[in-house]
Amino acid sequence: MAKKSSNKLFKGFDDSRKMEVIGILIMAISVLLLLSIASYHPDDYAIVKSLSYDTLLEVDGGAALRVNNWLGVFGAYISYFFVNTLFGYVSILIPIIVLAIGWVVFRQENISELGWAVAYGLWMVFLISTTVGWFYTRYEAYSMAWSGNSGIYFSSLLQNFTGVGSIIILFVLLFVSLLILIDRDLQKTIDRVKDWSPNFSFEKFKRDKSKKEIQPEPSSSVNVRQQQKVEQTYKSEASERREERRRTKTIDEIVEQSEEVDRIREKERQKESANLENRPPRAILERASSSEAKTGSEEDDVEISVIVGEGDEEASDKELDRKNKEKAKDATPVIKYKFPGIDILDTPPNEGNEVDLEEIKINKKIILEKLKRHKIEILSINAIVGPTVTLYEIEPAPDVKISKIQSYANDLKMATAAHGLRIMAPIPGRSAVGIEVPNKTRETVFIKTVLNTKKFVETDYALPIALGKTIENEVYMVDLNKMPHLLIAGATGSGKTVGINTIITCLLYKCHPDDLKFVLIDPKKIELSLYRNIQNHFLAVLPGSEEPIVTDTDAALETLQSITKEMDERYDLLKMAMVRDIKAYNKKFDNGELDEDLDHRHLPYIVVVIDELADLMMTAGKQIEEPIARIAQLARAVGIHLVVATQRPSVNVITGTIKANFPARMAYQVASKVDSRTILDTGGADQLVGSGDMLFSNGAGMTRIQNAYVSTREVEKITSFIGSQRGYKKPFHLPVIEDETSGIPDPLDDIDELFKDAAKIVVLHQQGSVSLLQRKLKIGYNRAGRIIDQLYNAEIVGPFQGSTARDVRISEEEELEEIFDELGI
Numbered sequence: 001m002a003k004k005s006s007n008k009l010f011k012g013f014d015d016s017r018k019m020e021v022i023g024i025l026i027m028a029i030s031v032l033l034l035l036s037i038a039s040y041h042p043d044d045y046a047i048v049k050s051l052s053y054d055t056l057l058e059v060d061g062g063a064a065l066r067v068n069n070w071l072g073v074f075g076a077y078i079s080y081f082f083v084n085t086l087f088g089y090v091s092i093l094i095p096i097i098v099l100a101i102g103w104v105v106f107r108q109e110n111i112s113e114l115g116w117a118v119a120y121g122l123w124m125v126f127l128i129s130t131t132v133g134w135f136y137t138r139y140e141a142y143s144m145a146w147s148g149n150s151g152i153y154f155s156s157l158l159q160n161f162t163g164v165g166s167i168i169i170l171f172v173l174l175f176v177s178l179l180i181l182i183d184r185d186l187q188k189t190i191d192r193v194k195d196w197s198p199n200f201s202f203e204k205f206k207r208d209k210s211k212k213e214i215q216p217e218p219s220s221s222v223n224v225r226q227q228q229k230v231e232q233t234y235k236s237e238a239s240e241r242r243e244e245r246r247r248t249k250t251i252d253e254i255v256e257q258s259e260e261v262d263r264i265r266e267k268e269r270q271k272e273s274a275n276l277e278n279r280p281p282r283a284i285l286e287r288a289s290s291s292e293a294k295t296g297s298e299e300d301d302v303e304i305s306v307i308v309g310e311g312d313e314e315a316s317d318k319e320l321d322r323k324n325k326e327k328a329k330d331a332t333p334v335i336k337y338k339f340p341g342i343d344i345l346d347t348p349p350n351e352g353n354e355v356d357l358e359e360i361k362i363n364k365k366i367i368l369e370k371l372k373r374h375k376i377e378i379l380s381i382n383a384i385v386g387p388t389v390t391l392y393e394i395e396p397a398p399d400v401k402i403s404k405i406q407s408y409a410n411d412l413k414m415a416t417a418a419h420g421l422r423i424m425a426p427i428p429g430r431s432a433v434g435i436e437v438p439n440k441t442r443e444t445v446f447i448k449t450v451l452n453t454k455k456f457v458e459t460d461y462a463l464p465i466a467l468g469k470t471i472e473n474e475v476y477m478v479d480l481n482k483m484p485h486l487l488i489a490g491a492t493g494s495g496k497t498v499g500i501n502t503i504i505t506c507l508l509y510k511c512h513p514d515d516l517k518f519v520l521i522d523p524k525k526i527e528l529s530l531y532r533n534i535q536n537h538f539l540a541v542l543p544g545s546e547e548p549i550v551t552d553t554d555a556a557l558e559t560l561q562s563i564t565k566e567m568d569e570r571y572d573l574l575k576m577a578m579v580r581d582i583k584a585y586n587k588k589f590d591n592g593e594l595d596e597d598l599d600h601r602h603l604p605y606i607v608v609v610i611d612e613l614a615d616l617m618m619t620a621g622k623q624i625e626e627p628i629a630r631i632a633q634l635a636r637a638v639g640i641h642l643v644v645a646t647q648r649p650s651v652n653v654i655t656g657t658i659k660a661n662f663p664a665r666m667a668y669q670v671a672s673k674v675d676s677r678t679i680l681d682t683g684g685a686d687q688l689v690g691s692g693d694m695l696f697s698n699g700a701g702m703t704r705i706q707n708a709y710v711s712t713r714e715v716e717k718i719t720s721f722i723g724s725q726r727g728y729k730k731p732f733h734l735p736v737i738e739d740e741t742s743g744i745p746d747p748l749d750d751i752d753e754l755f756k757d758a759a760k761i762v763v764l765h766q767q768g769s770v771s772l773l774q775r776k777l778k779i780g781y782n783r784a785g786r787i788i789d790q791l792y793n794a795e796i797v798g799p800f801q802g803s804t805a806r807d808v809r810i811s812e813e814e815e816l817e818e819i820f821d822e823l824g825i
Contacts, residue, residue: 016108023106030102033082033095036075040083041068042145043720044076046533050723087129088148097121124177130154131170304364305382308355309473312453317342320457320509333514335728337537340509340721345714348446355385356441363437366415367392374408376400386471387443387706388693389420392435393427402426405433420689428701436471436704438689445469445692447502447710451509462583463516463605463641465506467499467666467696468708476696476705480507480607480643483664483698484636489649489679490668495692496645497527499666500609501710503643504531507607508718513537517732519559519608523615525551530715533723540606540732548731553619556610560627562734563608563640567631569735570603570638582639604732605639613646614653622804625655632661649679663699668692668707751790751825754779758787759796763816768797768806794819 044067051073069075082091097118104111133151136144137159144152158166324339360383368378377397384391396405406425413421416437424434450456450466455475463480470476480486486503490496507516517540522528528549531539535548542555542562550556570582577594579585582603585594594600608631610616616624632642644662646653649670667685670676676685684695684702692707752758754777761776762768768791773784788806791797796819798807810816 019108020106023102023104023108026102026105027099028102030095030098032071032075033078033098034092036069036071036078037082037089037092037095039068039070039075040079040089040145041076042084042143042724043717044069045080045084046720046723048073048076050533083145083148086148086150087125088132088144088146088151090125090129090132090146090151091148093121093125120177120181126154127170127173127177130158131167131174134159134167134170302368302378302381304360305380306355306357306360307382307384309384309386309471311469311473312455312475314449315452315454315457317452319454320452323457324510327512333512335513335726337513338725339512340718342448342452344717344721345448345451346446346711348444348449354441356439359440360385360390363390363392363416367394367412367435370408370412370415371405374404376405376408384471385439386473386704387439387445387469388689389436389438389471389704391471392437393430394433394435395431396433402433420687420693422684422687422704442689442691443706445706445708447505447708447714450475450708451506456506456510459510461510463507463607464510465503466708467502468692468694468705470703470705476703478664478696478698480641481605481639483641485632485642485662486644486664486666487654487659487662487679488643488645488666488668489654489670489675489685490645490647490666490694491670492647494668494670494688494690495694495707496647496668497611498692498709499668499694499707500527500611500643500645501715502708504609505710505715505718508534508538508722511605513727514602515604517604517606519550519563519606519734520548521550521556521559521608521610521616523551523553523556523612525549527611528609530712531719533719534727535731536727536729537722537725540734543733543736553616556616557620557623557627558737559734560608560624560631561737563606563635564627564630565735565737566606567635567638567640570640571634573600573603574638576600581637603639605641608640608642610642610644613644614648614650617653625657629657629661632658649675651678654678665697666694667697668694751823752783752787754783755787755790756820756825758784759791759794759810759816759819760813762791762797762808763810763813766808766811768808772805794823 047066067073067076069079071078082094083089100117101111101114104114129147129151131151133147133153133155136147137152137155147155155166155170158169162169321339321341364381364383368381371378371394377400378394379397380395382393384393394405396402402425406423409421409423412423412435413419418437420436420438422436424436426432427434445468450468453466453475455477456464456466459477461477461479461481464477465480466475466477468476480503488496488499490499504518507518516538518531518538519540520528520531532548535541539548541548541550542559545555550559574580574582574585576598577585577588577600579588582605586603588594589600589602610628613624628642628644631640635641642662644658649667665679667676667679667688669688669690670679670685673683673686676683679685680695680697680702682702688694692709694705694707695702696705697703758773758777761773765772768788770781770784770788773779773787774781777784779787788797792799792806796808796810796816798809800806810819
């Protein structure tokens with residue numbers, strides 16, 4: 001019955017209607033393919049690859065909303081296949097071919113007539129992609145998305161066989177293919193060109209003849225009339241062109257005059273606005289006027305020299321890529337890895353460090369006037385203009401006390417009306433006093449201008465970090481391997497998180513995944529989440545961890561304890577290899593001098609980044625402090641380094657134990673002098689102006705630096721570029737921390753002969769610690785630890801509590817004797 005009703009339903013649905021529906025479906029598919037390829041974005045595939053099925057089923061879209069493709073996740077996969085895997089953007093011809101097929105099916109025409117067109121279209125897709133791929137393979141002048149991996153592969157294959165002749169072959173094939181497109185017959189095409197050439201020559205001959213006023217042949221009156229007609233037409237057209245040029249010139253002159261007037265008015269407005277901004281407070285102007293009234297037209301006899309640093313020499317766009325390729329060739333990497341290029345980073349706007357001479361002149365006058373009022377004579381003054389501040393380098397007279405200038409710091413702040421004025425008395429390494437005054441117009445130091453310098457490109461540092469630019473406009477670069485740990489502090493919004501991104505970005509641009517791993521601990525859960533895309537390349541995690549970024553306090557404690565275990569294991573390996581540091585160990589391992597059967601392996605550097613230490617200290621306290629202190633004290637030789645940041649540099653967070661092992665410190669703007677002394681052991685950080693302005697100290701003196709700015713968008717592009725490459729099968733695994741109770745011997749078996757004595761000592765002192773047994777029983781650490789484990793199994797002491805001693809559960813000797821009787825000892 002149901003079958004009959006179904007036949008009635010499709011009774012009028014004949015073969016013709018079916019072909020129309022099929023044609024519409026084919027055209028719809030081609031349009032979807034076209035939209036997918038046209039909206040291809042190189043970052044989409046890394047995003048969709050990291051998505052789970054649960055994420056895709058979220059009602060609000062979740063992480064899938066970050067996909068840029070017009071067709072969402074499905075479009076990202078399709079466009080990646082056509083553009084990246086096949087023939088690049090040239091693949092857009094394929095949906096056009098499919099559209100033509102759908103139209104023919106819809107019109108119910110003979111589809112065999114499309115055979116030649118389809119074959120020709122696919123041939124041109126292959127040929128253009130291979131040609132573009134030849135230029136990419138040879139020069140890397142543009143993105144591989146223009147040719148796709150298939151185009152690059154076939155062009156490389158052709159170059160292997162024919163060398164430079166491959167491009168000649170490709171151009172000949174392109175030329176022949178275009179000729180075939182015209183007539184499908186080369187002979188017809190050649191004849192067509194021959195037919196065109198006489199007409200072209202005849203027209204050119206007539207124009208030249210009219211210009212030179214050549215007389216026509218008298219043998220034909222018809223030719224004379226034709227020639228005169230041609231001359232009149234040419235003259236009228238020439239006259240019209242001259243008139244048009246005259247009108248255009250007049251209009252252009254009027255437009256230029258109007259634009260000139262607008263530019264003059266705009267300059268006047270800008271000058272008035274600048275004068276208003278640069279005008280000092282009213283009281284200073286009045287004092288200056290009264291002083292001039294007393295001294296008449298007397299001019300200041302101290303001249304000022306304005307100095308602007310030239311900066312570091314810029315490297316070429318491909319120089320960093322070449323250096324990284326040479327580094328990869330010298331080593332034997334496990335995976336094939338391509339370093340991110342400079343072109344991924346945003347190009348900074350064309351804004352130089354313009355010097356405001358009027359501002360410098362006003363500040364110089366205020367400083368000299370204020371010091372002269374206090375009878376401080378100045379011999380010379382120089383102004384060194386930096387991105388954020390200008391350093392006024394003052395040479396006082398020989399009889400002037402430096403401390404006297406320092407005491408007038410508040411007076412100078414009030415006179416200049418500048419927030420963040422800082423006095424260095426004297427400047428380290430110079431016989432002068434420095435006064436740093438923030439610029440009214442600050443220059444942004446972009447990460448690209450820092451990385452694309454010869455200083456960074458040619459460095460041989462193991463872990464190079466280009467922090468930013470100094471007042472002298474020089475790139476300030478350090479080696480994390482030599483620091484060996486870094487402590488960062490700064491209030492909210494001062495640029496601390498950007499500084500962490502700058503550090504990680506510098507390391508990603510210079511280090512291979514074989515040689516570097518990150519452990520990222522982010523209690524705030526959002527700051528370091530951008531780096532989850534590189535988990536199979538650069539991240540180190542605990543086995544079985546669900547998230548590559550550690551955000552839970554318990555997981556953070558376990559991770560730090562695992563790192564201490566990794567540190568101890570590395571020291572054992574260095575001891576067996578009879579070397580003193582990780583560099584010598586890896587060199588010995590790479591040369592085949594160490595046996596892998598003895599657990600020897602290549603040791604990458606491990607950089608542990610903790611974004612907010614205060615939160616961990618608040619929730620875990622001493623338990624977190626202990627592994628951090630151990631790593632800071634011992635881990636340098638085995639290639640483990642700490643980068644710890646906090647926005648609350650109090651003594652409860654940055655304890656004395658932590659500070660003692662972090663000689664390198666970065667301080668952004670903090671709230672008070674107390675916070676500045678906590679992080680730097682001196683004032684100054686409270687006078688910074690924020691937005692990346694920082695002080696860096698590495699044990700001797702401080703340097704003021706404008707932090708290099710790396711945007712969130714740039715970080716996403718870098719991690720997407722790395723994450724889209726084939727990485728390791730899994731992230732780098734840290735050693736597993738065994739449970740404190742695991743492996744403890746049964747108290748009824750193999751009880752130590754000093755067990756009773758140890759139990760009595762523990763009960764007597766009410767303190768269950770290994771060190772106590774070592775001192776009282778005069779035994780080693782390992783034996784004392786085993787006895788403590790046996791006391792725990794006998795329920796005499798409590799469980800492990802980090803750096804504090806175990807609790808003692810027995811208080812009376814009678815209870816202790818009962819336990820001895822139960823154990824039979």
